[in-house]
Amino acid sequence: MPDRPDQISDQTADRPRHSAVDDAQGIAFGVTMAALGMHILTHMGFVTGQTTGIAVLVAHFTGLPFPAVYFAVTLPFLGLGWRRMGAAFALKTLATTAALSLMVAILPRWIELGRIEPAVAAVLFGLLFGIAALAAIRHGGSFGGLSVLWIELQDRTGLAAGHAQLLSDVAIFAVAALVLPVGTLAYSFLGAAVFSLFLAVNHRRDRYVAV
Amino acid sequence: MTATQKHTLIEDAQGITYGATMAAFGIVILTQLGLVTGQTAGLAVLIAYATGWGFGPVFFLVNLPFYIVGYLRMGLAFTVKTFVAVALLSVLAWWMPQHLAFSRLDPVLGAVLFGFLSGSALLALFRHGASLGGVGIVALMLQDRLGWRAGWVQLAFDAVLFALAFTLRDAATVAISFLGALVVNLVIAINHRRDRYIAT
Numbered sequence: 078m079p080d081r082p083d084q085i086s087d088q089t090a091d092r093p094r095h096s097a098v099d100d101a102q103g104i105a106f107g108v109t110m111a112a113l114g115m116h117i118l119t120h121m122g123f124v125t126g127q128t129t130g131i132a133v134l135v136a137h138f139t140g141l142p143f144p145a146v147y148f149a150v151t152l153p154f155l156g157l158g159w160r161r162m163g164a165a166f167a168l169k170t171l172a173t174t175a176a177l178s179l180m181v182a183i184l185p186r187w188i189e190l191g192r193i194e195p196a197v198a199a200v201l202f203g204l205l206f207g208i209a210a211l212a213a214i215r216h217g218g219s220f221g222g223l224s225v226l227w228i229e230l231q232d233r234t235g236l237a238a239g240h241a242q243l244l245s246d247v248a249i250f251a252v253a254a255l256v257l258p259v260g261t262l263a264y265s266f267l268g269a270a271v272f273s274l275f276l277a278v279n280h281r282r283d284r285y286v287a288v
Numbered sequence: 289m290t291a292t293q294k295h296t297l298i299e300d301a302q303g304i305t306y307g308a309t310m311a312a313f314g315i316v317i318l319t320q321l322g323l324v325t326g327q328t329a330g331l332a333v334l335i336a337y338a339t340g341w342g343f344g345p346v347f348f349l350v351n352l353p354f355y356i357v358g359y360l361r362m363g364l365a366f367t368v369k370t371f372v373a374v375a376l377l378s379v380l381a382w383w384m385p386q387h388l389a390f391s392r393l394d395p396v397l398g399a400v401l402f403g404f405l406s407g408s409a410l411l412a413l414f415r416h417g418a419s420l421g422g423v424g425i426v427a428l429m430l431q432d433r434l435g436w437r438a439g440w441v442q443l444a445f446d447a448v449l450f451a452l453a454f455t456l457r458d459a460a461t462v463a464i465s466f467l468g469a470l471v472v473n474l475v476i477a478i479n480h481r482r483d484r485y486i487a488t
Contacts, residue, residue, distance in 0.1 A: 093484055102478055106404055113401065187397040191389030201313060201388075204306055208408055278302055284293060287484040 093287045095216060103216030104173055107209040111220060112180035114205035119143050119181075120190045121198045123265040124253040125206070125272070126246035128154075128221030134252055148178035151221040158225045170219040177220065195264040203271025210276055215285050293487040295416060303416035304373050307409040311420060312380035313388075314405035319343055319381075320390060321398045323465040324453040325406070325472070326446025328354070328421035334449065337456055344382030347421075348374060354422030361429050369418035370425065377420065395464045403471020410476055414438070415485050431480075439477030446473070 095103070118125060124133045132147035139146070151174040159167035213220055223245075227238035246269070254262055295303070311329075318325060324333050332347035339346075351374045358367040413419055419428055427441040446469050453462050 099478060102474070106408070106475070109401070109404055110408075184397075187392075187394035189390065189392035191391040193389065194387035197384065197387045200309070204309060208306075208310075275302070275306070278299055281487070284487040285485050287481075 095287055099287075100216045100218075103212045104169075104176075104218045107212035107216070107218060107220075108173060108176045108180060110205045110212070111177055111209035112184055114202045114209060115143075115147075115177075115181045116184050116188065117190065117193070117198050117202045117205070118268070121193065121195060121202075121264070122257070122261055123199065123202065123268055124249065124257060124262070125202075125265060125269050126249055127242070128223045129206075130246070130249040130253075131223075134249065137256060142182070144178045144182035147181070148174060154221060154223055154225055157229060158219070161225055161229060166217070166219070169217060170221070173213065173218045174221060195260070196267065199264040199268035200271055202268040204275060206268075206272045207275030207279070210272075211279055214280060215287070217288070295487055300369065300416045300418075303412050304369060304418050305376070307413035307416070307418070307420075308373050308376035308380060309409075310405045310412075311377050311409035312384050314402045314409065315343055315377070315381045316384050316388060317390075317393065317398050317402045317405070318468070320385070320393060321395050321464075322457070322461060323395070323399060323402070323468060324449065324457060324462065325402070325465060326449050326469045327423045327442055329406075330446065330449045330469070331423075334452060334456065342382055344378040344380075347381065348378040351421040354425055357422070358419075358425045362425060366417055366419075366425075369413075369416070370421065373413055373418045374421050395461075396467065399464045399468035400471055402468045404475065406468075407472045407475025407479075410472070411479055414476075414480055415487070417488065437477055438480060439473045442476070443473050 115129065118129070118133070124130055128150055129147065132143060132150045135141070135150065136143040136146040151170070155167050155171055158170055210220065212218075219225075224238070224242065227241040227245075230236055230241050231238040250262070250266065250269075253265065257265070315329065315333075318333065319336075322337075324330055324337075328351060329347060332343055332350045335341070335350065336343045336346045355367050355371060358370055410420060410424070414424075414428065419425055423442060423445050424438070427436075427438040427445075430436045430441050431438040450462060450466060450469070453465065457465070
């Protein structure tokens with residue numbers, strides 16, 4: 078999978094460094110774009126992969142509000158992130174997911190979407206989520222830390238993290254197929270494909286060299 | 289770090305498609321709220337508001353003279369990529385409002401979203417060797433030749449456009465528009481760094 082969690086830890090000694098302001102604006106940008114993407118996603122009733130996809134399904138089955146569910150889903154992975162990636166990573170992840178949950182919760186006060194062509198919504202969601210993830214990764218943030226689980230799994234069982242991530246997305250879409258109409262599922266897949274392709278092409282630590 | 293890397297044709301194509309699409313999304317928000325902005329797009333928006341013509345065709349026409357400057361100073365590849373980006377944005381800005389509607393949109397939030405969407409769009413286009421037209425070409429030329437940050441050059445041009453905007457819009461609309469343009473220029477001023485994104 079494009080997130081390439083196996084490449085998250087990289088040697089960082091000789092790379093240019095971001096200032097705190099650089100990172101703050103990068104994370105703020107990522108959170109805002111992700112919130113807009115989630116707003117479109119939930120407005121259309123789409124599903125997607127990874128942490129957000131799990132939250133969409135849990136919210137669907139329990140009837141609980143999506144922002145609260147999303148925040149709750151990310152919590153268990155914080156401990157794992159702390160152990161593997163350090164306190165700074167875990168705290169940044171907590172701040173990012175808390176800000177994102179809050180923004181998704183309050184965004185409907187200021188923005189109400191009308192009729193959107195599903196294909197347009199899917200492509201915009203994919204691009205918004207893609208650029209949000211790219212900005213977060215480049216500025217040391219994270220939207221949920223599920224990928225940390227796959228790295229842990231890779232270390233313990235030898236299952237490649239990318240494959241585990243792909244399998245988990247297949248599982249999420251399989252569950253979604255039980256409850257979503259075929260059309261919605263197809264557009265959801267289009268959005269997820271745009272997102273994955275965008276990250277696969279653009280997440281290159283050999284090109285964006287600052288940390 | 290490794291030596292300079294070149295983007296492939298497909299990588300440039302997806303970067304330019306991303307840039308044009310996000311910029312079009314930003315223009316949909318901007319024109320829905322009746323806000324103005326800076327740069328070539330700002331000039332096109334002002335003309336569109338004053339004449340009642342659509343942003344898409346005006347933006348496409350306004351850019352035509354600049355391709356000569358672009359070709360002379362920045363080369364053929366840059367000019368072709370910019371032409372493709374401008375053409376794609378023109379078509380999408382005309383097409384998208386028929387397929388994407390807001391029931392309600394707060395102007396201040398809209399201005400910030402416009403700023404992030406356009407800033408990120410321009411950043412992607414710059415990194416893939418394109419731009420969104422005339423003023424951007426001049427600003428990029430100055431950055432590459434004199435080391436002036438493109439963001440600051442564009443801010444100066446914006447000041448002139450905003451002075452003109454007061455003749456078409458009330459002060460509150462211009463103030464909110466200024467916030468959006470500020471976000472665009474901050475995104476570029478902070479993030480357009482050839483020492484950080486090294487591929488060309």
